[in-house]
Amino acid sequence: MTRTSTSAPADQQRDAMNEPRGVVTAILWAGGWLAAVIAVAVTAISAATALKLTGVPDPGPITTYGLPMLTAIGEFAAAIALGSAVFAAFFVPPQTDHVLDVGGYRAIRIAATASLVWSVCAVLLMPLAASEVSGSPLSEAILPKNLMTAYGQVAEVRTWFWTAVFALVAAMVARIILKWGLTTIVIGFVVLSLMPSALAGHSSAGGDHDVATNSLILHIVGATLWLGGLAAVVVYALSSGKWRALAVRRFSRVAFWCILVVGASGVINALVRVPIGELFDDTYGRLVVGKIVALAVLGALGAWHRRVTIAQLESEERPSLFVRFGLVELMVFAATFGLAVGLSRTPPPLIDTSEISTTKNAIGYDLAGPPTFVRFLTDWRFDLIFGTAAIVLAVVYLRGVIRLRRRGDDWPVGRTFAFLLGCLLLLLATSSGLGRYAPAMFSVHMISHMLMSMMIPVLLILGGPVTLALRALPPAGRGNPPGPREWIQTGVHSGYSKFITHPLFASVMFVGSFYILYLGGVYEAVVQYHAAHLLMNLHFLLSGYLFYWLVIGIDPAPRNVAPPAKLGIVLGSLPFHAFFGIALMMTSAVIAESYYRGLQLPWNYDLFADQRVGGGIAWAAGEIPLVVIMLALLVQWQKSDTRQARRYDRNAERDHDSELESYNDMLRELNKRS
Template identity: 35%
Template sequence: MLGPALLALVALAVLVGGLVFGGGAAPLPLQDPGPVVRWGLPVAKLGVNLGAAGMLGAILLAVFALSPKKEREYGLALDVAAGSAGLLTVSAASVGFLNFLLVTGKTVTFDSTFGSSLGVFLTEIELGRAWLLVTLGAAAVTVLAFAVRNQVAVLFLGVLAVATLVPMVQQGHAASAGSHNAAIAALGLHIVFAAVWLGGLVTIVILQRQLDARRLAVVMARYSSVAIVCFVVVAISGYASAAINVGAWDRLGTDYGIIVIGKVLALVSLGLFGALWRTRLIRRLDRVAADPAKRASGLGTFWTIIVAELAFMGIASGLAAALGRTASPVSDDTIAATTTPAEILTGSPLPPWPDWYRYFTEWDLDLIWLLAAGFGIFFYVAGVIRLRRRGDKWPIYRTVLWVAGLLLLVYITGGGVNVYQDVLFSAHMGAHMALTMAVPVLLVPGAPVTLAARAIRKRDDGSRGGREWILWAVHTKFAQVVANPIVAAVVFVGSLWVFYYTPLFRWTMVDHIGHEWMIVHFLISGYLFVQSLIGIDPVPYRLPYPFRLLLLLITMAAHAFFGLAIMMAEGLLLADWYGAMGWGTDALVDQQLGGGIAWSIGEIPTLALAITVAIQWSRADEKETKRRDRHADRTGEAELEAYNAQLAAVAERDARRGD
């Protein structure tokens, strides 16, 4: 336990120094809650960060790197997850309680008034409700981590663990920043991936006594591949978050900016340690596995690098907790003074007038989809390179279409369409149509599942890597149901009506989580429908080609009917949103334009799908003809001769009956 203790001590020491330097624990001029609250709140938040890290990191290792067949290492990892979730539960409850004392200025008493005030704070005030949800979610993870051992159950436990942190992400500096959605996305990515990075390393340190040199090298290599991804995401999201909260380069000289610089230096140092992992430590452990006499030197190298890395992680964790209590240079008062109706509703200023060229010059990148597309392109190309190095072929058009589809996704989620979709219904509908029809038409022919199955190395120790989890996902009963062509078509069309004529539409506009859910849903529903028509990846059932064309025509007709319904509507779908942006234009006319986009924009993808189905049909007939010709050549036209003999026999029988 030396490693985790060192991490906690360094983090606590750096936190205290950061609070003293940045004034995060200084007495307040009005309603000062006292030193216990001022110092206890950041310490409790440090506990939240460390608990979340251990929880996510241990679950990630159990899901991706460890095998249930090796019960000691697998069970210990889940015990670490449970203990860390318990720390998160206690720390989150403490943060909620101390925030109550800070906000209300009350002192702790044991009467009914104090209890009722605390209850109101935790259930009706957004800040208190957020920390109550974190506490309850962490408590659930604590119990379940002790109870579950099945890999699939642990995977869903990981989903619950990530969801537990969502209310926490929506608090702090990001919640009040001018670029609200961008700040929330950057902070969320930063917290989750930093937690996985830190917690995975701590878990390996705890597990190393249960692992021999060869097994330790394997687990570390798998963790290292995850750590590379975490480093990239943490670096990019950290830069984006700092840019939003610092505001300008000249503000780096402020207390907040100097702490940010210290955190950046710690992050760079951690990146260098990651390079040492891959270039020295893992190879050293491989040599130790081959020669047990070198075990002492191998473990010495292990502990030297690990202890130093944990120390720098402690520095980064302490500085992160200190930043949470240090005033940002971007003043909330300045933001409030320039608030417009558009800022009140969307969290961002009204963009420039939407001239046609603005859709190609204005950008508001969504960091989540930018990173998803970047990693999607990188891993796809890496898979293709691996196939070609071993002599396998992969059509170039698949790579081109996949890359084009992800680049289009980046533009739709971060380009001019994204800039205007919150303030113009027509832009929103254009984004919707592109996500459901244009992007999937490019992505599906890329056959990512087939590529993953062929390029990713198969695990043989009972653990599940990327290949195993992808194949599990596409073979689940749920996937088999939603991949059915009829179900996919019904979801594709039915979700249009359910989305726009229920409260779901409002939720996706007012909540950034809802906005991200909308993108995911549109992409998946469109992908499944296109996959059922022209997909290359294996599916449980495909319609014959004539019925595919029929299904396409019926679905597109229903899609066009939806567009006409929007065009003919006499009232706004979200009158208090799109009608209150201050454009000075007729929002109903813009909505009717959006209906026209929904009615007409599907023509090009529909034509592309119809042509592709026709080409596949023709090629299938050609393949069947060639197969029959080859069979006839092998059998010497035996089938044809047998058929002719059968016809002759029938003719002879008919002649006898006539006589």
Template identity: 45%
Template sequence: MATSTDTPRRVGRAVLLGVALLAGVSAATIGALVLPDALAVTGLSDPGPVTTYGLPFLRAAGEIAAIVAIGHFLFAAFLVPPQANGVLDVDGYRALRTGGAACAVWAMCAAVLVALTVSDVSGVPLTDLSPLDIWSATDLVETTSAWRTTAILAAVVAVASLPVLRWSWTPALLLSGLVTLMPLAVTGHSSSGGSHDIATNSLIIHLVAGALWAGGLLALLGHALRGGGHTDIAARRFSRLALWCFAAMAVSGFVNAAVRIDLSDILSSSYGLLVVGKVAALIGLGAIGWRHRRSSIVALQRDPTSRRALLRLALTEAALFGVAVGVAVGLGRTPPPLATREPLPAEAELGFDLAEPPTITRVFLEWRFDLIFGTAALVLVGIYLAAVYRLARGGASWSKRRTASWVMGCLTLVFATSSGLGMYMAAMFSMHAVVQLILTIGVPVLLVQGAPATLALRAMRASHTKAVPGPREWLVTALNSSSLGLIARPWTALALLLVGVYGLCFEVIFDAAVSEHAPHILMIGYFLLSGVWFFAAVSGVDPVLRPMPKQWRMAILLLALSQFVLAGVLVTTMRDTLGGAFYRSLKLGWHTNLLGDQRLGGQILAAGGLVAMLAVLAAPIVQRVRSAATVRKTGAPSIGS
């Protein structure tokens, strides 16, 4: 006999299944309608009804499973509190188990989609393909390879979630769940043609924001249906997140559509009409979210047991999300309007053309905003200044020098990735060397001097009740974690830094990092993070991190910076060209002496490391001179007088 607690669970599962079915049916219907257009563009044969209907249906249902997994990991990590000892409570544990099961479903869907995609791209019905045919074709098609990678990643996350009982591991599971979406983000319409760099970056932001928003909503809905605890807190926290996700989805969706279709084609093409459908769904979701903040959130704050308004609006919102996911999958199977011209080789590879060689003017005046790192830098500036403002409003002060250092570091990151310097970095080794120095040394030093952890701890308010930890408690837990302690050790941080310095001296690694967009993003991120970790571990600016003894600080700094000199010498003496095949594929008439440019890049690395070493050696001298000048100015007696 079913118990009283079984019924809400069954209702919650039925809601998730209903959303998945709604998404799948919507996607399959659109896929069948646009099939003639797709076949006309590709010239392939009809793969049969199993693939025609099954592929979009399973992809949409699988993406709902991924969204459910991400949302429930988010719920366990940040929307409901753990127990006082750090172990997940019953609500967090249930969310974790649901997320793991959904990740397993996502893995199985992705595995089946490998076979369906082979059938789709070959025009051969699935029943006519043998397992050997599918296996041999997987590496030949980018999309099938992406599905295979997705299946592996999702399976790993599902298995990794099984032994987790403590809260401290749930943020890692959330991040891992988001990673399973990345193979899809770098394939499809957005990964090809002109401006594909902007299209891919905007799609990454769109997918992440959408998964957090829709997944968090489904997790909150299931929690409310079960009558779980702290629903008022979970709803309030999710409402804040949903607002930012809505803004991110709106901007990134507009950018992605703008580079794929002209305004004149919006109403005259199937692709444009589906874009209009997505916009309408987003507007509807935004309206429901606004209504949440005006009614259901207010009702929960007055009475935490008053969940009727939340359930009514959330069910409507979940259904609309199901349709939106189906439309998005259908959009991915719809060919966009044909481009008026074929992209140039550089445009096809980079997303933009570089018709002229670099000059000082072009480096400083030609800009192409990097949606990933440029946006991150501006957001970090905003968060930092908001924290400084909160301190000032409370009557506390914060160092203007540290504020200026942080802002300058973020603006330098924008310049390195979005100016002409960032554009030419993708096509020239010498420019790559300049950006590597800026991202690994310049930007990290400025950011670390901003002491962001100290500012955050001072600006964040402690939770009102010890039973419900908030952002400040999360940060304290992270800073005190053994994982961060291991990474923040100077010698560990040095090892991570050297991986970035010497790793790209290997031709295989460098070729992979520069020839594809996703590895290029990872490379830039690794330069930045490894530099931040190293200088934070060595400098001791943030007292929350264990500072290194002063007598060792200069030694390890000089040791680290000397490796840039050695790496530069190594590159200069190489006879093989790093990234040669990729650079030649760009067909830039002004960039033909690849080995000479590589040697220039090596010299830049060596010179940059040497200048940084001299700066480290000069710092104590400058400090002593300033101290002496201060003594003379104040008239204080010197030591020994």
């Protein structure tokens, strides 16, 4: 403990060390067990119906009620882990040497313990899931031989295995880190640990499962961050931490957006599973209504906190009012988590699957006919992940531009146009007819892929979003806690950024992934999963953005690469992209043939010819970005020479051209000697 707090003020150390550890532990465990009790009670209502619908033998009460109990405790622990890690990263400032202060250090230690609890719960849930699916008692499912067999055959067992792995990594990293910047690694792995369960369950199959899965991802992450952040600030306020008012204000802003995300995504997810007219006719629907009421209560408590208790924190030495109402809100939230777990164990209303086509069951929706230009423009299906991201990015960017304009500063119109055009293309690539047909046809998928990796990142990079943020966000000021502007600067110049912007790494991630994904068999193995399409789109965007940030980026970068070197990187990388397209056109077998034939689309087309079209698109897609890149490099090269010439002229004026005079003196001396 002393290693992390040697430079902290003495009063701050005393505040954190006086934290009642036993009280904090009791509060967190009480919340977890309250969630578990609610989950078990809700599960008991529909346990018999669930067994009847699945048609498997009763595995016994240990499995039936142990599953919701451990799930509730584990998910509550995951929320504590995520909220504590975010608290250490963003809610309280580090010390001047970027080592966590005492409050941040305590929070990251809580995150380590909570992640370990989440991992242990996930490991225990593996045999319970195998027992439930097989209908065998837990004493049989827990045998190593049966458990290994279940891992290969039962998706739920694999879900909990990967949850345990990600949570364990988060726990180990959180246990050993001391630096403030490394807390983002813990955040990343805790979020990853939530993804397996978010991609499974009621939302992962059947019609409209794409909308249901995307909404569930947003819902789980938003609710987990909301609950965990609340627990972290309550614990910190209970110890009268020095930065409690700042931490609560920052959490309040995060909680506001979490409320919006959780509410909207929850309504969308519920409507996919239950028609609005049947909410009160079924146990599942009534539980959905109860969850909506609980979220409304939480929103009201949060609004009351924003109005009353935040101001009170500034004046009270012991923030008793905030802590009391925060504890009430925390317990309501724990009960809501338990209700959500019970809801996930309750069978949704039966749907007549005879009316669901093979295509809809595979990709979530039907397609009216073969793709046409008109259908690309008019046949929309909004992507809740990337479509929302495109709109949010555009709005945030415009807010930054407007803030600069109001301040009297200029911002190039061309940069604004480029960034907004990139956001528009992102929306079109994922939510228009292109996004709708991409999972069903390889050629359309390749169009979307090329836009996501080749064109959209170029436009976003040319918009200079980091430069805009650094100019629009106010600096924290000397002696004040770092804010968003300082976080961005630290991230840009971190060791991690220097690693990923190495030319070799960025080039391999950008071009090499094409060969591994399509020619290495990865695409064929994962194309049937909705999660794979989300990860592919994310990879295309990030790898393209990283590569173009290196070669044409106008934003601050951790590496200074000269224009000739940038040109060499482009000329050395893009030919491999063209070769990939040619190799794709020359393949003798159809990639993912069984998947595309299994879709049973309502029109006939040649899969091999469609794949050759996709290869041609990949081969030709690099031409337009190449022209843009060359123009941008020429402009940057010219500006670099101009800046260098001006710098030389200023130095010459300042020292009366001493460098030239020294050179002439050297020549005169050599002439005398000769």
